[in-house]
Amino acid sequence: MAKQIAIASDHAGFELKSILKAVMVEEGYEVLDLGTDSKDSVDYPDFGYAMADAITSKRAECGVVVCGTGIGISIAANRHPGIRAALCHDVTTARLAREHNDANVMALGGRLIGTEVAKQCLTAFLQTPFGGDRHAGRVKKLGAPPV
Numbered sequence: 001m002a003k004q005i006a007i008a009s010d011h012a013g014f015e016l017k018s019i020l021k022a023v024m025v026e027e028g029y030e031v032l033d034l035g036t037d038s039k040d041s042v043d044y045p046d047f048g049y050a051m052a053d054a055i056t057s058k059r060a061e062c063g064v065v066v067c068g069t070g071i072g073i074s075i076a077a078n079r080h081p082g083i084r085a086a087l088c089h090d091v092t093t094a095r096l097a098r099e100h101n102d103a104n105v106m107a108l109g110g111r112l113i114g115t116e117v118a119k120q121c122l123t124a125f126l127q128t129p130f131g132g133d134r135h136a137g138r139v140k141k142l143g144a145p146p147v
């Protein structure tokens with residue numbers, strides 16, 4: 001079965017979301033599009049939360065979120081336990097987000113990143129396995145913050 005990937009954005013990320021969705025469909029991934037569906041103004045938390053729900057309910061294995069900067073939507077997604085959303089700017093941050101942090105969501109800034117770099121980030125995010133080993137204990141601690 002094809003890997004199920006969720007994608008979500010606000011209005012500022014809509015254009016890049018459409019591009020990345022097309023790339024994933026072309027590559028044979030099953031894409032769960034959580035919206036938004038146009039450039040009409042919406043609130044990024046709604047879409048960060050929708051992504052968190054899709055992953056925690058196991059409707060998707062991992063996901064990509066896009067807003068203007070990638071900041072707001074990654075903050076929203078990260079407010080949910082079990083979500084490790086990484087704001088990535090280039091192929092190296094996308095690769096290391098997987099290798100070191102086992103990120104299950106990649107956030108991109110649709111108003112900041114170039115289309116080709118975003119596509120490279122997508123490939124790195126989807127194809128890089130978690131490194132495990134010394135990183136495993138650290139990632140485990142992310143799921144159990146001190147109170």
Ligand code: RB5
Pocket residue numbers: 010012013044067068069070071072073
């Ligand atoms: C929308 O104008 C913009 O604030 C939003 O896309 C995002 O950049 C917030 O972090």
